Amino acid sequence: MSDAAEWRIQLEHLAAMAERPYVTVHVLRDSAGLHGLLGHDVWFLLMPDRRTVVYTENGYRGELIEEAAPVCRLQQAYDAVRDLALTPAESQKFILRTMEEVPCDPST
16 A cells, blocks of 8 residues: 555544544644644543543653643643644645545555
8 A cells, every 4th residue: 555545544534533523633734833742642531530630652651640730731731732723624624635635546
């Protein structure tokens, strides 16, 4: 499978996920520049006792953060990055437009 075919599959998956009622997709364009979460994956987890904890991962390690102050700082960093991203509607349009630009695999 070609790189273009793989890229198309990923874009199709994102477009399909964006259609789900409980999924929100925000595209963060490269033009947004540097931000506080560059190189990190962040998951906010709501615990049964209603506390929010954060699992963060980078290229070297993963960490579960339960202390309120760091969780709050990460939430603020996430909010700032989300504010740089396209809206969900703009993101969906961007994904669909990008799919049009990716060449189809000639074997399909």
